[in-house]
Amino acid sequence: MSQGYLDLNNDRRWSENEFLSAAMEWHFSPETGSPFWVSRACSLSFDPRRDVRTHADLRLFPNMVNELRDAPVEDLVPRGYGGRPDVVGSYDSGGTTGRPKRVLLLSDWLSRSLAWKSARMDELGFPRDVNWLTLAPSGPHIFGRLMAELPRMRGGIGFTVDLDPRWVRRSLGEGRANEAKRYAEHIVDQAESILRHQRVGVLVATPPLLELIAERDELVSAINEKVAVIMWGGEPIWMSIPDMCYSMRSSRTCGCVVSTAAR
Helix, strand or coil: CCCCCCCCCCCCCCCHHHHHHHHHHHHHCCCCCCHHHHHHHCCCCCCHHHHCCCCHHHHHCCCCHHHHHCCCHHHHCCHHHCCCCCEEEEEECCCCCCCCCEEEEEHHHHHHHHHHHHHHHHHHCCCCCCCEEEEEECCCEHHHHHHHHHHHHCCCCEEEEEECHHHHHHHHHCCCHHHHHHHHHHHHHHHHHHHHHCCCCEEEECHHHHHHHCCCHHHHHHHHHHCCEEEECCCCCCCCHHHHHHHCCCCCCCCEEECHHHC
């Protein structure tokens, strides 16, 4: 990997100007930038390496979202990583605005992201050395990969129940609300088996699933007995937060913690 512009393996505190200048240099330099961004620099009405210095300057870019739906993922790898970049995988956006966009997850970015998230969890009171249960999208969704790695690095074992949000959205969009509800109940059924028979200290779920969980007294009891932290995100939560926290009033370190993904 090329050293220099975006080598963040240090404790340097970057100013806005320094960081954005470095990012533009990295992504748009023919030596370090990806084929996708370098090729598009010629079509822009400005020079990103010269003209982008603040967050406000980012508005100079046109909306290029649709191009990411079809771009070959190899074209998204910065040349600065050399001939054999350590790519963890390709991951999709949620697909709520149409066909998914794809991004590559590189190992150094994953390591830094996990370290930051774990440190933030320590600040919020997440326990270490406990098992996690995650009811969330996996497969092509990067969130699932992050939730698989965090329990391991924090000393626990990760349990998962896969969730396909695209099928839920399709069912609702086609007027099949009952099918979507049955699918959600199916997810909660699987979660109940794990929560009743395994030791789980952290529960990660979407708000609609938490609301269904709160309707099952035995499941709420299991959570109150075992779970120290509940983390949710991805959608607004319609149930009153105090009501939900009271229903799932964990006797351990934290009751309910709102993840940054929900903000």
